[in-house]
Amino acid sequence: MDLKTLTYIVVGASFALYLGIAFWARAGSTSEFYVAGGGVHPVTNGMATAADWMSAASFISMAGLIANLGYGASVFLMGWTGGYVLLAMLLAPYLRKFGKFTVPEFVGDRYYSKAARNVAVICLLVASLTYIIGQMVGVGVTFARFLNVDKETGIYLGMGIVFAYAVFGGMKGITYTQVAQYCVLILAYLVPAFFISLNLTGNALPQLGLGATMTGTDVTLLDKLDMVAKDLGFGEYTTNVAGSKLNMFFYTVSLMIGTAGLPHVIVRFFTVPKVADARASAGWALVFIALLYTTAPAVGAMAKLNLIGTVNSAVGLVKTESGSIGVDSEAVKANADLFAEEASLKYDERPNWMKRWEQTGLLAWEDKNGDGRIQYYNDKTGNEITKGKADAAGWKGNELTVNADIMVLANPEIALLPNWVIALVAAGGLAAALSTAAGLLLAISSAISHDLIKGAINPDISEKGELMAGKISMAVAIVVAGYLGLNPPGFAAGTVALAFGIAASTIFPAIMMGIFSKSVSDKGAIAGMLSGLAVTLFYVFAHKGILFIKGTEYLDVIGGANSFFGITPEAFGTVGAIVNFAVAIIVSKMGAPVPAHIQDLVESVRVPKGAGAATGH
Structure with a gap:
């Protein structure tokens, strides 16, 4: 069966499964719509949380970032998984003890202020809408490549699928759909x-294969990759770090506390029966997430080696249309110099997978020296040895542009795996993007219907009216998300790091101080959230070209790129969080003390003896 037909069958079957589950588990009350009735088993919730968390960024982009950056991309592994430790230990049980539906509701009640609740809604919407852009783009890319439709059509199809199971199913339908999506994406x-x-190492477990000896040689996979990457000017793979150590630390912290502050992840811990189940859910989520995250470094390294080996035969990797991948020592001997003409690939002889991905625009070739061959190396390196060899071989610069997002999706094709594996990867990429998109849309819908409409505009709205408002809000959010996916703004397109920075600088500090400090007041919390959001957006926008003041270039406004101690915009969420904490504490000390009954509430929430003891839920 050809790849296109097989992909339609596999993807279509997965969509049918999601819709069937959503119809079976559709929500019939506001409790089921917002928190699945609060009766989800911890293991089920852990699996759903893993699917909710492992977005298109985790499935599609992370291994590509690791392939490109090497060791430096460990910030994503440490930051994203470390965030779950914070959730399990510092947030989940206490928020479950509080017993509310949404994060803004917790903020509003803890800080005894509708204004604080509304500010939390604004922060939630900014973070969630920024995050959802990447999911919709991921849906479009996957559809475009594997189903032979344009990206725009792919996004419309994704919107339709999410609408079908999220609007009617609510959190209850989304939860059980995400369990199915997790199974699909982890297998893929x-x-x-x-x-x-x-094929590469003779070891079926990629976690062990990453450090194993390559088949037919006495060289380990990482040593081989270090050698060829360094020779081509990319830097030693296992030690390469972009930027300063301070920036790497701030980036990791931003991802950690951003993870702990993402509202669509936090709300999952409101769906379990007891406080102990909230902790157990976080533990199970880590187990399910670890299956992918411990595999990602191997996928990234092997994808990088396979790509280099495809273009440069001197790497010595053997690939045939019907055979497997292995190491050909004779090829290494024949083309010992990576810069030799016979070691590079003729463009007319490029494999089919390159032709297919060229059609998406995510892989491109420019013949700079007119030799009809593909030269792939780092021409921006300061390595004079690499530059000298390239010049001597008549190379005029790197000719192959590879978008990091294709590495996971293209890896099975590069490795010449069976068509059913490629089709499974397509279904997995869509499952990852759609599962997170659904969770984000629910968080947005809940903030609008429960926190704005019921909490501020119409407190007397009936349960039936609120449920309808939630569904309408969800539908509107899907349309907005689709529009942003079709027309991604320049400051957010292609990255979810900004969403983590916003969550880190606004929501996380407010929740932490709300749980562990009895002295932070309503005015302190409001000032802290607004300050954290303002400084983070200012720094990011100033870098991305959004901010102009009287004709002055945006980088001049802040003193140049990464001018704040070398901190990049993606890592600035940590600075925003520090500002939030400092402003909230200072403003609280300057104002009236926190009411006694709120201090008692904080004390009650910090002693998780049983779900609902704090507020009666």
Whole structure:
């Protein structure tokens, strides 16, 4: 069966499964719509949380970032998984003890202020809408490549699927759909990784294959990758770090506390029966997430080696249309110099996977020296040895542009795996993007219907009216998300790091101080959230070209790129969080003390003896 037909069958079957589950588990009350009735089993919730969390960024982009950056991309592994430790230990049980539906509701009640609740809604909407852009773009890319439709059509199809199971199913339908989506995406991620690791190293477990000796040689996979990457000017793979150590630390912290502050993740811990189940859910989520995250470094390294080996035969990787991948020592001997003409690939002889990905625009070739061959190396390096060899070989610069987002999706094709594996990866990429998109849309819908409409505009609205408002809000949010996916703003397109920075600088400090400090007041919390949001957006926008003041270039406004101690915009959420904490504490000390009954409430929430003891939920 050809790849296109097989992909339609596999993807279509997965969509049918999601819709069937959503119809079976559709929400019939506001409790089921917002928190699935509060009766989800911890293991089920852990799996759903893993799917909610492992977005298109985790499934599609993370291994690509690791392939490009090497060791430096460990910030994503440490930051995103470390955030779950914070959730499990510092937030989840206490928020479950509080017993509310949404994060803004907790903020409003803890800080005894509708204004604080509304500010939390604004912060939630900014973070969630920024995050959802990447999911919709991921849906469009996956549809475009595997189903032979344009990206715009792919986004419309994704919007339709999410609408069908999220609007009517609510959190209850989304939860059980995400369990199915987790199964699809984890199989889609692991199966090709097993195949590729086995072919390259003889070890089926990619976690072990990453450090294993390559088949037919006495060289380990990482040593081989270090050698060829360094020779081509990319820097030693296992030690390469972009930017300063301070920036790497701030980036990791921003991702950690951003993870702990993402509202669509936090709300998952409101869906379990007891406080102990909230902790257990976080533990199970870590187990399910670890299956992908411990595999990602191997996928990234093997994808990088496979890509280099495809273009440069001196790497010595063997690929045939019907055979497996292995190491050809004779090829290494024949083309020992990576810069030799016979070691590079003729463009007319490029494999089919390159032709297919060229059609998406995510892979492109420019023949700079007119030799009809593909030269792939780092021409921006300061390595004079690499530059000298390239010049001597008549190379005029790097000719191959590879978008990091294709590395996971293209890896099975690069490795010449069976068509059913490629089709499975397509279904997995869509499952990852759609599962997170649904969670984000629910968080947005809940903030609008429960926190704005019921909490501020019409407190007397009936349960039926609120449920309808939630569904309408969800539908509107899907339309907005689709529009942003079709027309991504320049400051957010292609990255979810900004969403984590916003969550880190606004929501996380407010929740932390709300749980562990009895002295932070309503005015302090409001000032802190607004200050954290303002400084983070200012720094990001000033870098991305959004901010202009009287004709002055945006970088001049802040003193140049990464002018604040070398901190990049993606890592600035940590600085925003520090500002939030400092402003909230200072303003609280200057104003009236926190009412006694709120201090008692904080004390009650910090002693998680049983769900609902604090407020009666």
